[in-house]
Amino acid sequence: MKQLSLDVNIAGIKMKNPVMTASGTFGYGLEYSQLIDIENFGAIVTKTVTLEPRIGNPQPRIVETASGMLNSIGLQNPGAKIFIKEKLPKLKEYEVPIIANISGRNETDFVKLAGLLKDIGLSGLELNISCPNVEHSGLFAQNADTTYKLVNKVRKVTGLPLIVKLTPNVTDVTLIAGAAEDGGADAISLINTLIGMSIDIQTKKPKLANVVGGLSGPAVKPVALRMVYEASKKVSIPVIGMGGIVTSDDAIEFLLAGASAVALGTVNFVNPNTCCEIIDGIKIYMRDNKFNKISDITGRVK
């Protein structure tokens, strides 16, 4: 029997398995390193980094919903300087590719950030043009033109593999996926959270201080899967699938739908050991279905 190979190469990022972290759910890896071996992941995608520090949104920032949760963290982060000086050096001690997720208010912010994050040992950049919890940047990925222009500008200033993270809050995700590819993206990742809301019927107030927030967790998986399926048929660059994955069956569904790798988000909060369980599950599935490598599974939905 042939040796199973779980390693994947996403736009030049070599990963020993296709299971990544989803931005915003894993901090800068350091908190989780006290609990699990973070090198188990194929790659670590950091919490969003912005040019300047952001204090984020007021409380309450999280609400539990049916098989899911709403968040409106608002990209709280210490900013690029502290990321480069304090967070990244510690994270780089681990043998795992690191992808910095970056966001900005405008094209200039993204370009400056991409410039700052060159030659510091990152394996790639993920452009967060789809966070629903900030005033300005949410709109980039809701419009094909702005997506194309932004990706194109960042493309010109960085040689790092460029992943563009898309929002599900659009009428046709394939248009945005195509625009990202045309703009020079090396891969796309989807989905970011779905905009949602929850109301306390006693106080009659929204449960989130920000009124609306991003829905994640198992509740969003069918939507995410459909969008990965649609987007991967449209583009020829790799697709990283995410949204509500909690089991290896979920992860395999995303691969079958067209993803070349998957990312774990909300499940990290619930069961930080999920990565290993999913890798084990994928191995069993590959053996049972005579797949030798991950790319054999990608897009095999009939």
Next chain:
Amino acid sequence: MKIFSVKKEIIENKKISAGCYRITFESRKIACMAKPGQFLHIKCSDTYDPLLRRPISIHSVENNVIEILYKVVGRGTGLLSEKSCGDSIDVMGPLGNGFDYQSLVTCHLSPILVGGGIGIAPLYFLARKLVEKYSNVTVLIGADAKHNILCVDKLKKLGCRVKVSTNDGSTGINGTVVNLLKKELSPENVKLKIFACGPIPMLKQINRLVSVYNVSSQVSLEKRMACGIGACMGCIIKVKNGYKRVCKDGPVFDIKEVIWEDL
């Protein structure tokens, strides 16, 4: 690794009073690391609904046996209360910073523990540690009524001086635990350190009180959490110089540090 994720068999899940339960289980790893004021992040459902873990303070650690004392406040804790002896409990911890009681010796301070309602839960663990070194541990316990006054006997058994208050006067003084605390404070006696846990209005009153007497105080706070280990930024509170995470920078804070108007 300093934090553990374990699945353990429940030794006992006992109803202590209306809506309050105590779960006992064994974990050598967690017991070795646990400090008073820290908490465990507990998965209450075997499915993904409800999705998130519930942060519950550590009530007691003896040898390798850990106890949590909790109140049923919603679906998660409701499901937890339905678990029986022999069922599995999925626990992450110990988490958070815990109380700072090491400075008591160097500053010659006498500890006063103030618990409102289920807020007594983490203070019992603290009392157990304190009585090892101090003979003058005072514990003030308040609740709405007699049946919600918890842990009195076992705190007395430790040798603590225990005072009780109830809103309806069914036991102890008729009033709140803040009334009890007032009696302990005087301008002459500032060699105290207060450790408090309870509802926000109670903690706010304590804040006003201790700012008059300038008594060193620590409070244990509660917030809805997702990750529980400092990664998601869901449980932040406003402090003097920005935001802090209740799960990682807390749950115990210096009373002066917290922006109380924001809570």
